[in-house]
Amino acid sequence: MSKLRRSMLFVPGANAAMLSNTFIYKPDSIMFDLEDSVALREKDTARMLVFNALQHPFYQDIETVVRVNPLNSEFGLKDLNAVVRGGADVVRLAKTDSAEDVIAMERAIIEIEKACGREVGSTKLLAAIESARGINNAVEIAHASERLIGIALGAEDYVRDIRTQRSPGGTELLFARCAIIQAARAAGIMAFDTVYSDVNNEQGFLNEAEHIKQLGFDGKSLINPRQIELLHNVLAPSQAEVDHANAVIEAAEEGAKQGLGVISLNGKMVDGPIIDRARWTLQRAQSGIKQ
Numbered sequence: 001m002s003k004l005r006r007s008m009l010f011v012p013g014a015n016a017a018m019l020s021n022t023f024i025y026k027p028d029s030i031m032f033d034l035e036d037s038v039a040l041r042e043k044d045t046a047r048m049l050v051f052n053a054l055q056h057p058f059y060q061d062i063e064t065v066v067r068v069n070p071l072n073s074e075f076g077l078k079d080l081n082a083v084v085r086g087g088a089d090v091v092r093l094a095k096t097d098s099a100e101d102v103i104a105m106e107r108a109i110i111e112i113e114k115a116c117g118r119e120v121g122s123t124k125l126l127a128a129i130e131s132a133r134g135i136n137n138a139v140e141i142a143h144a145s146e147r148l149i150g151i152a153l154g155a156e157d158y159v160r161d162i163r164t165q166r167s168p169g170g171t172e173l174l175f176a177r178c179a180i181i182q183a184a185r186a187a188g189i190m191a192f193d194t195v196y197s198d199v200n201n202e203q204g205f206l207n208e209a210e211h212i213k214q215l216g217f218d219g220k221s222l223i224n225p226r227q228i229e230l231l232h233n234v235l236a237p238s239q240a241e242v243d244h245a246n247a248v249i250e251a252a253e254e255g256a257k258q259g260l261g262v263i264s265l266n267g268k269m270v271d272g273p274i275i276d277r278a279r280w281t282l283q284r285a286q287s288g289i290k291q
């Protein structure tokens with residue numbers, strides 16, 4: 001089963017209190033941020049705090065992702081040094097516009113891994129696409145490095161770039177979301193949706209979670225611990241879906257004994273893709289059923 005990455009919780013890197021206890025909320029991944037949630041005068045402090053957090057025993061059993069500043073900024077290389085040496089599992093590139101951005105980041109990481117004795121290739125990458133140019137290049141970005149675990153949408157920057165704003169239904173994001181899903185699936189990597197910024201609007205969050213589940217995303221960036229359980233519940237299969245998946249597998253096994261490639265279950269066709277889907281549902285059910 002591939003690693004679960006339903007919830008990736010952003011934690012502002014300069015917030016020492018949040019850094020000290022975020023593990024208690026148990027998101028699938030913790031995403032320490034050194035980029036847009038950190039004020040310019042706090043950049044050095046945030047880098048040091050995140051470096052220390054990465055090495056703390058509390059963060060050894062949970063996937064750690066760090067969003068670094070772009071390499072062409074004065075902070076990018078310093079961030080990368082701290083994060084790779086600190087042992088982050090994944091580096092998140094902000095505002096990825098092209099495959100070259102990913103390749104440049106990978107080159108810089110190789111140098112640091114060699115210099116600090118970390119196994120070359122052990123630092124994974126996650127590219128966030130946050131512009132019209134990035135969406136145009138999504139396919140190349142998704143294929144740019146073997147280290148990529150996935151690509152993600154950064155919607156707040158993206159809507160600014162295309163000169164609109166976010167709406168409850170997300171019409172303005174549909175093209176970008178589909179481009180990300182298509183590119184990720186074609187490259188065999190994961191696809192992550194963007195943050196939902198209105199933290200007190202639980203129904204709005206649930207609507208967006210249902211929408212991105214239907215589109216096929218693996219997970220979503222989050223900004224608040226209250227969003228974690230809500231998201232996990234939306235992404236979990238229901239008891240009815242699990243029962244149906246079990247019935248499909250049983251019927252498929254019976255059909256296989258009779259040498260049949262396609263069979264009927266309650267009047268509906270069951271063949272290869274439907275059986276694969278049933279197996280996937282049962283895998284997802286191992287981490288919980290919808291309440």
Ligand SMILES: CC(C)(COP(=O)(O)OP(=O)(O)OC[C@H]1O[C@@H](n2cnc3c(N)ncnc32)[C@H](O)[C@@H]1OP(=O)(O)O)[C@@H](O)C(=O)NCCC(=O)NCCSC(=O)C[C@@](O)(CC(=O)O)C(=O)O
Pocket residue numbers: 009010011012018019022033036037128130153154155156157158193194195199221222223224225226
């Ligand atoms: C939104 C708010 C201020 C609300 O605060 P509130 O105080 O009202 O929250 P409450 O619920 O009352 O907090 C209850 C308890 O949880 C603790 N707690 C809250 N949030 C926590 C957290 N994240 N981690 C750990 N702990 C947390 C809190 O400390 C308290 O602890 P305690 O006092 O002990 O009870 C807060 O959540 C927050 O700062 N979020 C992170 C914001 C952030 O990272 N932004 C950057 C990434 S987006 C971006 O850059 C755009 C993007 O790039 C994205 C893309 O690429 O997708 C694009 O372009 O779209």
Ligand SMILES: [Mg+2]
Pocket residue numbers: 036130154156157
């Ligand atoms: Mg952004």
